[in-house]
Amino acid sequence: MQLNEKQEIAKNTIDWPLLIIAWAWSGKTATLTTRVEYMIKEKKIDPKSLLCVTFTNKAAREMRERIGKKLWVVIDNNIYRQRNLPLMWTFHSIWVFFLKEILWKYDVSQLWVNLKKDFLIYSEEDKLKVLKDIIVNDLKLDEKQFKARQIAYYISEAKNSFLTAKDYGSVVDSYIKEKVMDAYKIYEVKMIENNALDFDDILFKTLQLLKNPNILEYYQEKYKYIMVDEYQDTNLVQYEIVKLLASKYRNLAVVWDDWQSIYSWRGADMRNILNFKRDYSEAIVVKLEQNYRSTKHIIESANCVVKNNKTALEKTLWTDNEHWEKICLIEAPDDKLEASIVAKIIKEKVSNNSVILNEMKDPLSNAENIKQSSRDSSDKSSEWQVSKYSDNLILYRTNWQSRQIEEALMSEWIPYKVVGWLKFYDRKEVKDILWYLRAIYNSNDVISFKRIINTPSRKIGSRTLEVLDIYKDNFSLPYFQILENVEEIEDLNNWAKRSVKEFFNLMLNFKENANRLEVADLIEYIIKKLDYKNYLIEEFGSEEADWKMDNIKELINLATNYNWLWVVESLSQFLEEVSLVSDLDSVENEADYVTLMTIHTSKWLEQKRVFIVWAEESIFPHIRSLENPKELEEERRLMYVAMTRAKKELYISRASERFYFGNYVRNPISRFIKEIPKECIEDYKMEISSFSLWNSFSSIDSFSSWWSIITKIKARELNDIADFAVWDKVSHHKFGNWLITSLTWEIAEIAFSWTWTKKMNIKIAPVKKI
């Protein structure tokens, strides 16, 4: 592979701290992998002494695959099966790997961390469940006033600032923080009781363990070369961990891309770049500014947008690539039409066999670019390629927005796949099984026991659970033992005792079988024993039950990957991996379908044709960011990320009026659209009052004629706010004539009947004064 001059410097800087400042698609992954290859092949560095950290499993896997190809080794997708290769995984996977290794190697009682080998990883959902229980039952607080999510946020923040519950007192300066401290203390105890870690704990506990000089020494010697990708997304704890590991040999290379920092809400801290410059003042700095993916229009626009951020470094991403299509801006009258337009564009482009330029427009510059391109040479770069469904990527700000797009795609018979929403592991049936497995694996895991104790129904309800809780707290025994001794609990009547005892015997049976069966077989055994299929049929009907059983088969299928391990380990590792997978991991490349996902998830993807939908104020940028300049800047970076996912064609759409929150809402156009230079944009608008037109469109099957009609319709004139006042009578083409009942700035509340009012932006609303 041909690296450019700067990439070459990065590659050759081995025994020295290195800071790579990268921009979108500037070939940083290629640089990193080439660097690894160079270290192993040329410099004869032991691959096992390399540690490469990424943020997503997808990124890690991609790097592993590239390295595997270069070194002619088959890379295994299981961290415990790596042989004689660099350790390339996500932060969380690596630290869990370390934690388990430490717990096996060292005497637990001598460590400062209260953790047993068979710990579980709690999801965000599990964590909230624990906290909610604390708020309501332990602290007796009003859960509406003290929301679990809020408390969770404070605790997370505390852990990211190296504060344990005991230390938290030092930052308490308000009533809420006082309560947070109370909750945190109990939370810590409960997590130890449950023998579970949340995502923050994985990092925090790792850091605590690495402060043990023996342990630190071991890992410093083992991993002498450390690389961290997406460094802008690290939080302070991650920073400290990496710093400790690298402090002996100082062979640390990090990739920094501040324009793509979109995780500050998760604790990612831009201060880390300052910390790095302070701690590694001798570091060599390399800037990668040339983009090899997108057309000029896209790069220029993305640049212009992000330049509105005051905190961005003065830097410009540039490209040699051609201009190709302008950015297409779509304004639809309403949300349904917006989705429909997107669907129809995709349909039209694909069914017409329209061609997308795979590389560049001009064959000459194309050749030039391929030569310069940092792509793998194995990558076939035919000049023209027929447009497929899989060339299309639809991006939105929040998960729930997918629904409308899905409906539109369905009605056009377009195959699609939503990434993230209703994640595989989030489905009820999959979760049920996982909860059984967790309870079998870890007798302390109250959360799991409670979830399954009445699934399928065993006539064990809230009252019984309450009593069990009291006994658990009084005797501080693992939950499983409380169940075992249920007969001695006086507060329960006989049949409740019998039900619980039956459940206990069932679980005991499962536990015994877990020592003998591999995960996949164990799941099948559980399903059979529970008569789970009939339960599903009763609960959801046979059709849905079939569907759900398919998911379980899929789960069993996944579990067979763990059959190579001895039985107890296979369960342990299956559960670990399930907790650490991300949605993105399910993205495959073979099948031909449109992909839908949030912008955050898309960070590691590129696509020829990209749609950014719902580009409206209060959606994107998100309403919660409008007040806060810092958050607004993060939203803008998010826009930058979204735009730079596109290689050739970029569509940005919005609707003048949309139905959500059970209301019709008119959002002003996203400020980010206004920041795109006019000359990069092609504007398409459908008139707001064209509902009748639309009805006639739906009979016109050909998109082209429909498309040509909308392109002819000019933008509607805006209303002048000054023309309107409270109690003015206005007319609306759809809702008739009524009154403005309140008016604040542009937002008017209009009463269309005595009981029904709507808020709309008077400036763009299709209303006239009469």
Add this chain to the structure above:
DNA sequence: GTTATCGCACTTTTT
């Protein structure tokens, strides 16, 4: 004491 139903509040982004 457990389950069914209705009504309400709620919707950021993720390892």
Add this chain to the structure above:
DNA sequence: GTGCGATAAC
């Protein structure tokens, strides 16, 4: 639209 919680019915 929807998932969850409080209340009514079994």
